Amino acid sequence: MSQVDWIVLIVTLLVIISYGLYKSRTTHNLDGYFLSNRSMPWGLILLSIMGTQASAITFLSAPGQAYTDGMRFVQYYFGIPLAMIVICIFFIPIFSRMKVYTAYEYLEQRFDGKTRTLTSMLFFLQRGLSTGISVFAPSIILSSLLHWNIYWTNLFMGGLLIIYTMTGGARAVAYTQQLQLIIIFTGMFLAGYMVVKMLPAGVSFSDALDVGGKLKRMNVITTGYDAKKGFDWSDQYNIWSGVIGGFFLALSYFGTDQSQVGRYLTGKSARDSRMGLLMNGIVKVPMQFFILLIGVLVFTFYQFNKAPLFFNDVQVQKIQQSAYKDSFAIVNTQYDGVQTLKKEALTRYLAVKNKGAETEVNVALDSMRSLQTQSEQLRNRVKGWLKSKIPGGDSNDTNYIFLRFVVDYLPAGLVGLLIAIIFLASWGSIAAAINSLASCTMIDLHRRFTKNKDSNETEYRLSKWYTMGWGIFCIIVAMFTYNIGNSLIEAVNILGSLFYGVILGVFLVAFLFKHIKSGTVVFWAAILAELLVLGVFILTKLDKPVLKMGFLWLNPIGVFGVIFFALILNRLLPQKKNPAVAAGF
Amino acid sequence: MHTPDNDKAPLFRSWTGWYLLLIIFLAILIFLFYLLTKKYA
Numbered sequence: 088m089s090q091v092d093w094i095v096l097i098v099t100l101l102v103i104i105s106y107g108l109y110k111s112r113t114t115h116n117l118d119g120y121f122l123s124n125r126s127m128p129w130g131l132i133l134l135s136i137m138g139t140q141a142s143a144i145t146f147l148s149a150p151g152q153a154y155t156d157g158m159r160f161v162q163y164y165f166g167i168p169l170a171m172i173v174i175c176i177f178f179i180p181i182f183s184r185m186k187v188y189t190a191y192e193y194l195e196q197r198f199d200g201k202t203r204t205l206t207s208m209l210f211f212l213q214r215g216l217s218t219g220i221s222v223f224a225p226s227i228i229l230s231s232l233l234h235w236n237i238y239w240t241n242l243f244m245g246g247l248l249i250i251y252t253m254t255g256g257a258r259a260v261a262y263t264q265q266l267q268l269i270i271i272f273t274g275m276f277l278a279g280y281m282v283v284k285m286l287p288a289g290v291s292f293s294d295a296l297d298v299g300g301k302l303k304r305m306n307v308i309t310t311g312y313d314a315k316k317g318f319d320w321s322d323q324y325n326i327w328s329g330v331i332g333g334f335f336l337a338l339s340y341f342g343t344d345q346s347q348v349g350r351y352l353t354g355k356s357a358r359d360s361r362m363g364l365l366m367n368g369i370v371k372v373p374m375q376f377f378i379l380l381i382g383v384l385v386f387t388f389y390q391f392n393k394a395p396l397f398f399n400d401v402q403v404q405k406i407q408q409s410a411y412k413d414s415f416a417i418v419n420t421q422y423d424g425v426q427t428l429k430k431e432a433l434t435r436y437l438a439v440k441n442k443g444a445e446t447e448v449n450v451a452l453d454s455m456r457s458l459q460t461q462s463e464q465l466r467n468r469v470k471g472w473l474k475s476k477i478p479g480g481d482s483n484d485t486n487y488i489f490l491r492f493v494v495d496y497l498p499a500g501l502v503g504l505l506i507a508i509i510f511l512a513s514w515g516s517i518a519a520a521i522n523s524l525a526s527c528t529m530i531d532l533h534r535r536f537t538k539n540k541d542s543n544e545t546e547y548r549l550s551k552w553y554t555m556g557w558g559i560f561c562i563i564v565a566m567f568t569y570n571i572g573n574s575l576i577e578a579v580n581i582l583g584s585l586f587y588g589v590i591l592g593v594f595l596v597a598f599l600f601k602h603i604k605s606g607t608v609v610f611w612a613a614i615l616a617e618l619l620v621l622g623v624f625i626l627t628k629l630d631k632p633v634l635k636m637g638f639l640w641l642n643p644i645g646v647f648g649v650i651f652f653a654l655i656l657n658r659l660l661p662q663k664k665n666p667a668v669a670a671g672f
Numbered sequence: 673m674h675t676p677d678n679d680k681a682p683l684f685r686s687w688t689g690w691y692l693l694l695i696i697f698l699a700i701l702i703f704l705f706y707l708l709t710k711k712y713a
Contacts, residue, residue, distance in 0.1 A: 175690075296712055305708060305711075306713075307705040307708050308702065309709075326702070358681070361690075
């Protein structure tokens, strides 16, 4: 990185920390610290919800995903607008009426203490670990690309935000997220503009999309259906898994994960909370579409410029130090040759496509596609070595593609800004996560199990320490993740789907099945459903998988598992009336 | 989130209007994406 990049990076980060501290003034009680005294307008809630969901990986991985697999990843977000509606109808009125601090408080009033404890523990497990990975994932990418020390990178990625999150609580988190998103969108827009500007003379934006489309990168809508094989359940991203699986995942995440619930509980009215959520339903899909589109543009850019055979240099060095060193050199030369031929075919295609000469167009297209297949086969060979032949190899370079492009091709200053964006996006989601983990620790554990009620000041002070404690915990998880290996990142990406469905199932039983009143019934239904989800997941992960299924489907399985077992157990177990249900919760 | 009086939907008579808007918006978006997929396939 150049000196200018360093200055841009450091100034941007300092501005965010200072702004967070400036906005830290709040009343010294839990309402002020965790809920900003319920005073936030919907615009700020919207940005806070978006800033919490969009982590660094969102901005790094999505363009890489479009580069390798096309635009179809956008379908993953189709369930969000529908989930926002359901949350506005069922969740907001109840949370609003009960004036809860955490989502899990409601479950004690509706069922019993052990159901509340179970769901909050699942939240601690899932959110605590995944936040640690949210620290590690961007750190390992930056550390590999820029040769930074991973431990220091983890410390800066997860440590600096603790300063303002601990001091200002939810208010500081929301205000910094607002500023972070403005900077992030500006940086991403500039990056997109630069890719188009750097395309060869005569290649327009429309041509870039056309080339991307012809090489299967504009596959925005896919059905997962094959005329010969039928519906492919193992296909991760298609319109059905996106709408159905994505709906349940979004409903669980936005409705029952405290890191999101804690954002819209800060609303100054139920109206503001609803508007924040509904506007998120409107802007999220187009936002992801444009981030993915940058990936397609980067893909087209690399059709005219030399693309690395593998985008993660650290892994390339591992191959070069292994027995596959010579094979890699041969494949690399072949890859360069294919790229040169592909560039010629592309230029030919663009020259003839507007002349209406169908035969010539088809010849050029066939040539382009055949060369694209060849280059993918060569990349797959390298991935194969990393996957099964090189100890500690990581065969997935998706997260490295966009940042590698940034570092290699963007001008000084913009590189620093885009690296800053990685930090800011991480901070936005990590700050919200540790704030929510601290609020659950205080409300769902400390307050419940402390015999004498602490004063407001003591609770406020302790909450700050809990925030710091969770921040340190997440950094420790990040440090250990490095020791365990890269494959854990993939495992933790699906961690949410292992638990979210069950937590959502408990909430849906509470909202929709008023005749189920026993906490014991729901508690055991949740345990059985969790075992079912874990069982199904294990069956998909065996060496010879018994089941082939995308991870998004685990969410509906968890939801319907809880409902099914609750209905069965409710018939089998003796009933005890819960006074909270009689009171109308 | 203080009182239910503070929960009136802006622009529409009720929240149902907003919910329908969101569903129609999503349907239009999916349709446009479908056209885009077809155009560049």
